[in-house]
Amino acid sequence: MSGIKLTKVNKYFDHNHILKDLDLYIEDGDFMTLLGPSGCGKTTTLRVITGLENPEEGTLSINGKEMVNGAKKYYAPPSKRGLNLVFQSYALWPHMTVFDNVAFGLSINKLPKAEIRSKVESALEKMRIIKYKDRYPSELSGGQQQRVAIARAIVTEPKILLLDEPLSNLDAKLRLEMRAELKRLHRELKTTIVYVTHDQVEALTMSTKIAVFFEGNLVQVDTPRNIYRHPVDLRVADFIGNPKINFIDASCTYEGGAAITESELGRLDIPSVRPTSSVSNKVVLAIYPEDIRISAEKVEGAIPLVVYSVMPAGSETLIQLTTSPDNLLLVKVIGELDYPVGKTVWVTLPLDKINLYDKETGRLVNEGCSRPLALQV
Numbered sequence: 462m463s464g465i466k467l468t469k470v471n472k473y474f475d476h477n478h479i480l481k482d483l484d485l486y487i488e489d490g491d492f493m494t495l496l497g498p499s500g501c502g503k504t505t506t507l508r509v510i511t512g513l514e515n516p517e518e519g520t521l522s523i524n525g526k527e528m529v530n531g532a533k534k535y536y537a538p539p540s541k542r543g544l545n546l547v548f549q550s551y552a553l554w555p556h557m558t559v560f561d562n563v564a565f566g567l568s569i570n571k572l573p574k575a576e577i578r579s580k581v582e583s584a585l586e587k588m589r590i591i592k593y594k595d596r597y598p599s600e601l602s603g604g605q606q607q608r609v610a611i612a613r614a615i616v617t618e619p620k621i622l623l624l625d626e627p628l629s630n631l632d633a634k635l636r637l638e639m640r641a642e643l644k645r646l647h648r649e650l651k652t653t654i655v656y657v658t659h660d661q662v663e664a665l666t667m668s669t670k671i672a673v674f675f676e677g678n679l680v681q682v683d684t685p686r687n688i689y690r691h692p693v694d695l696r697v698a699d700f701i702g703n704p705k706i707n708f709i710d711a712s713c714t715y716e717g718g719a720a721i722t723e724s725e726l727g728r729l730d731i732p733s734v735r736p737t738s739s740v741s742n743k744v745v746l747a748i749y750p751e752d753i754r755i756s757a758e759k760v761e762g763a764i765p766l767v768v769y770s771v772m773p774a775g776s777e778t779l780i781q782l783t784t785s786p787d788n789l790l791l792v793k794v795i796g797e798l799d800y801p802v803g804k805t806v807w808v809t810l811p812l813d814k815i816n817l818y819d820k821e822t823g824r825l826v827n828e829g830c831s832r833p834l835a836l837q838v
């Protein structure tokens with residue numbers, strides 16, 4: 462089987478359990494992003510794949526070949542794994558030109574000079590930095606240096622490219638530019654990419670799949686769209702989305718495949734819910750700010766709420782509405798909207814856009830919404 466397969470991987474540092482029964486399959490050609498808050502085990506997972514860390518338990522295979530077997534204490538050396546890694550700090554050789562930096566790995570493999578030239582120039586062209594080939598790293602911007610680091614990684618044509626927060630040292634504008642470049646590069650090279658970031662926007666824009674980690678557990682693996690639309694639990698829902706998703710506490714009874722919820726927003730009947738026996742009657746409704754409709758005029762069936770604040774942000778406006786003395790509902794609308802504070806507006810929540818979570822377990826309970834490709838909690 463091609464791709465990268467981690468099975469029941471456990472990794473400890475001292476007595477701390479860092480990766481917990483990790484099962485993850487990265488298909489050939491995937492752009493898989495490992496996403497999660499700081500310290501959740503993303504980099505450790507990447508280092509286990511590369512061989513820079515050895516897990517105590519579990520197995521790793523790359524393109525069908527066993528690279529790690531914890532039970533047998535077998536760990537293939539990093540150089541035998543056919544991978545290439547780019548770190549957050551790009552560590553270019555300061556005394557070498559861009560060309561020589563990129564050529565370095567090829568030269569030590571003693572390839573013919575003409576072949577080295579052609580491969581290096583092709584990598585520099587792919588990263589659109591051929592015009593800087595005779596410059597030294599100190600003569601380049603941060604973004605250009607990062608492009609050199611990536612050119613150096615792709616010049617050996619690795620089947621798998623591993624990137625650990627490669628954009629975190631760049632300013633916002635460069636980061637945006639490099640996201641587009643990496644996405645293009647993935648399409649062009651058809652290389653499998655494993656990418657580590659704690660930036661959910663980065664993950665959502667570039668990946669074909671996202672693996673979300675919390676405290677050493679892999680919580681959800683799915684396409685960016687499914688992760689965004691149907692986070693499997695409250696932690697993922699809280700982590701994904703900018704601005705953040707709204708959470709509304711509610712009590713709930715189940716009737717004929719629907720959840721009848723009562724909250725500070727009144728009664729809402731959420732369809733397609735099939736509770737299991739363990740589902741409690743305390744639930745949390747979750748809805749993204751952009752899914753909420755707002756009107757200055759009274760609308761039949763809409764909920765009246767009072768404007769707390771209006772925050773114009775250029776192309777969009779964020780509006781906070783008071784739902785109770787200590788709770789606010791955030792609404793995002795495209796364009797400019799200038800409601801006076803204190804005005805009553807009318808709000809509609811599309812029921813099919815609401816995710817319903819069990820407050821006790823934090824798990825998503827809408828039927829058909831959760832479709833995780835792999836799940837470990």
Ligand SMILES: Nc1ncnc2c1ncn2[C@@H]1O[C@H](COP(=O)(O)OP(=O)(O)OP(=O)(O)O)[C@@H](O)[C@H]1O
Binds near residue numbers: 497500
């Ligand atoms: N060599 C080490 N020795 C001891 N503990 C370590 C070591 N490397 C990582 N850890 C710990 O393991 C946990 C996971 O670290 P890891 O670097 O994988 O997290 P991460 O999700 O990549 O975080 P970040 O986004 O901050 O890089 C952290 O608590 C970290 O302190």
